[in-house]
Amino acid sequence: MTEAQPLYARVKDHILQNIRSGAWAPGARVPSENELVESFRISRMTANRALRELMVEGFLARVPGVGTFVKEAPARSSLVELRNIADEIEQRGHRYSSRIVAKSEVTANPALAEEFEARALDRLFHILIVHEENGVPVQLEDRYVNAAVAPDFLKQDFVKTTPTAYLLAATPVDELEHTVEAALPTFDQQRLLGIGPLEPCLALHRRSWSRGQVATVATLTYPASRYALYSRHRTNARGTLSQ
Amino acid sequence: MTEAQPLYARVKDHILQNIRSGAWAPGARVPSENELVESFRISRMTANRALRELMVEGFLARVPGVGTFVKEAPARSSLVELRNIADEIEQRGHRYSSRIVAKSEVTANPALAEEFEARALDRLFHILIVHEENGVPVQLEDRYVNAAVAPDFLKQDFVKTTPTAYLLAATPVDELEHTVEAALPTFDQQRLLGIGPLEPCLALHRRSWSRGQVATVATLTYPASRYALYSRHRTNARGTLSQ
DNA sequence: TGTATAAGGTTGTATATACATTATAGTCGC
């Protein structure tokens, strides 16, 4: 069942495994092209392709005349795309874990109903999760989910799948709204994130629509010292530069 | 001035130009590797690299046995669009004003050179502006501009035109990078924005590229109590689950 | 007419080779 993988992909996997497992820490030197040639019995062009692609993908830094090194993984999350924080953390070669603080069905108060653009909501799910990178809390996820859109939400095992991953798989996302604010943490946030009262936080408030309804409303709180939000993208090649 | 560009980069530029100008519309076929070999007098491996990289970068789609085609432009928009803060404030019916704190030509230190992805920068402009809404500071703009991209930058009257507006008009923006962080204000920031030391701020760090070069690097600092970043946009039906 | 086969073009991968560029370490001469 193992597809025949190209040689350059095998070399990439080998290097990624060593990075992800922590065997090669950030800053560590990775084998030179010629060393890969010998150990994998490949040509230098193939080794070059593997290393070059890993550099483009942000895992390696290469310095002519010196060598190739494991890049420091920037702790930042994408602004534009909906990404699964677990994948993101594992992509950096770190260990993802989570702690579910609360998980329940709730009745909507007026403020929530307004956010969901609904006069009366049948059912609403609530979940509060702390996401951890190498055991350190990096995001507090405070999420409400429209039961009409994802009725099986609470049945999921959120230790294995993050809410984001489940919702992305279960419902199409038609529209997104983001608001970003800076704020000092509340007492509860200090406790859950393990930070002091003077550590500013990013509060990313996100609403997503699915088939015309608000599917979920989430407030993601990031301690400033541990995370930054990031986005990079090409502007439309055909000139629709946003104003 | 014009560095000797690698052959594969010239081929990429040629193709990108044709896409950007609209000469090659989405879905159109681009020259095959062998056609590029003949027209550019290069080897097929070089043509292959150019096309492969443009595919990875999202501009082209390649189908084995068939050919290479211009990809449909992805229907996504930036979370943080490039907007002129003066327009924004006036759109709210408020009065816009600004105060230019500093305006000079500077030499790049290594950190700046790295941000500009340049080994040695000929000239760099710096400007520090406080943007005010009804006389109240709402944004501190700390911007560096690549003189090679916008040589006339310092000649502008930034009381009449904001740097953003000028740069948007003067240079095409090919690519944008945003990083958002929360931070407590430095002493200078407190003074310029008229806020206390405990008021958290949003720091929006933006880099923009123009014709392959970093055109400008700006840090926009917003007092949390006076501003939030907002975006709402439709997604392209395909879920954007990472990896 | 319909189908199987062959031919040719296109992308994908892999190799061996060559030369250029860059950084480091060492050596020689002074």
Added chain:
DNA sequence: GCGACTATAATGTATATACAACCTTATACA
């Protein structure tokens, strides 16, 4: 001890070649 030069190693680019995989089209044949 210090500077100039050299050797070495690493990455960066480019080429020529080869074969595999895939698709389309044309052709041969039943």
